[in-house]
Amino acid sequence: MDSISELRQDIVSGDWVVIATGRAKRPQDFLKSKRKPFNQPKTACPFEAMEKEPLLFYSHDGKNDSENWWVEAIPNKFPAFGKGVCETYEKKGPYKKKEGVGFHEVVVTRDHDRPLATMTEEEIELVIRVFQERYLALQAQPCIEYISIFQNQGASSGASLSHPHAQIIAIPVVPPDIGRSLRGSVTYFQEHNACVHCAVIEYEVSIKERIIYENEQMVVLSPYATKSAFEMRILPKQHNARFETTVLKDRFALADALRNALGKLYKGLDDPDYNFFLHTAPVFGVEEYRHYHWHIEILPKTSIWAGFEIGTGIEISAVTPEAAAAFLRNIIL
Numbered sequence: 001m002d003s004i005s006e007l008r009q010d011i012v013s014g015d016w017v018v019i020a021t022g023r024a025k026r027p028q029d030f031l032k033s034k035r036k037p038f039n040q041p042k043t044a045c046p047f048e049a050m051e052k053e054p055l056l057f058y059s060h061d062g063k064n065d066s067e068n069w070w071v072e073a074i075p076n077k078f079p080a081f082g083k084g085v086c087e088t089y090e091k092k093g094p095y096k097k098k099e100g101v102g103f104h105e106v107v108v109t110r111d112h113d114r115p116l117a118t119m120t121e122e123e124i125e126l127v128i129r130v131f132q133e134r135y136l137a138l139q140a141q142p143c144i145e146y147i148s149i150f151q152n153q154g155a156s157s158g159a160s161l162s163h164p165h166a167q168i169i170a171i172p173v174v175p176p177d178i179g180r181s182l183r184g185s186v187t188y189f190q191e192h193n194a195c196v197h198c199a200v201i202e203y204e205v206s207i208k209e210r211i212i213y214e215n216e217q218m219v220v221l222s223p224y225a226t227k228s229a230f231e232m233r234i235l236p237k238q239h240n241a242r243f244e245t246t247v248l249k250d251r252f253a254l255a256d257a258l259r260n261a262l263g264k265l266y267k268g269l270d271d272p273d274y275n276f277f278l279h280t281a282p283v284f285g286v287e288e289y290r291h292y293h294w295h296i297e298i299l300p301k302t303s304i305w306a307g308f309e310i311g312t313g314i315e316i317s318a319v320t321p322e323a324a325a326a327f328l329r330n331i332i333l
């Protein structure tokens with residue numbers, strides 16, 4: 001197989017998985033003894049110099065000043081998706097597969113030891129701006145159906161480098177979790193003629209019990225049914241299916257919300273590992289997805305999926321969302 005990866009569809013669930021052989025791991029590389037140490041010193045960090053040809057970069061003043069770069073987007077050196085031929089899918093016996101056509105980029109902030117949680121609102125806004133601009137560039141590429149933006153912070157979150165960075169992966173299918181989320185919001189829309197997320201925001205803002213932080217445009221809350229302890233969600237108060245259409249004023253409001261959410265987690269739980277990811281409508285063109293409402297989910301690594309979770313998909317959270325929200329709400333930054 002020449003391509004970087006291959007998407008295969010589970011014949012029973014219909015879920016897609018990626019087999020990324022291009023990342024060239026041999027079975028013996030999975031041995032426990034082969035795992036690399038996580039905390040790299042700055043001297044051994046691959047992100048210390050700016051890439052020769054970054055896809056995009058900004059200095060603190062929002063200019064393209066390479067000397068004083070603050071944030072850059074670069075291609076991932078070990079991509080999970082790459083160049084290939086756009087195709088619907090290929091049949092192999094009873095199975096379906098597709099070439100892993102897509103893009104895999106990394107968004108790096110300059111400071112080796114300063115995680116997003118400790119950045120200023122202005123700095124976070126620049127990171128969000130890079131997310132948005134790369135999103136807009138990638139959605140214009142052929143084959144792309146969904147663009148995932150996420151950050152793994154800390155070894156237990158799956159990050160392989162300690163230098164803070166986020167990733168953007170553009171793929172040729174709508175991922176299973178997004179598919180479920182879209183179907184759920186369509187069903188609610190058909191039954192209530194309203195957006196499910198707007199209904200949640202309206203209720204949560206009125207009762208305040210699970211609200212962690214809010215500003216004029218954004219709300220940070222603990223979901224009613226949390227998947228893990230201290231899980232948080234950031235949602236725009238105004239209905240909008242698409243993150244990429246966020247305007248300047250809302251980007252600053254999002255930066256403020258993200259700074260508060262991550263800052264409270266950092267201070268309250270002593271810098272826990274976490275994953276955060278964006279859920280937004282699939283790439284524009286196929287459908288409008290007007291019923292959808294983009295949001296960010298932050299999942300601290302407060303537990304490890306064990307047999308019950310893996311086998312059933314039901315997660316057991318040891319803290320009530322109400323107690324978690326009250327705890328985080330009261331953390332003063």
Ligand SMILES: [Zn+2]
Pocket residue numbers: 042045046047048111112163
């Ligand atoms: Zn570094």
Ligand SMILES: [Zn+2]
Pocket residue numbers: 195196197198199238239240292293
């Ligand atoms: Zn909505």
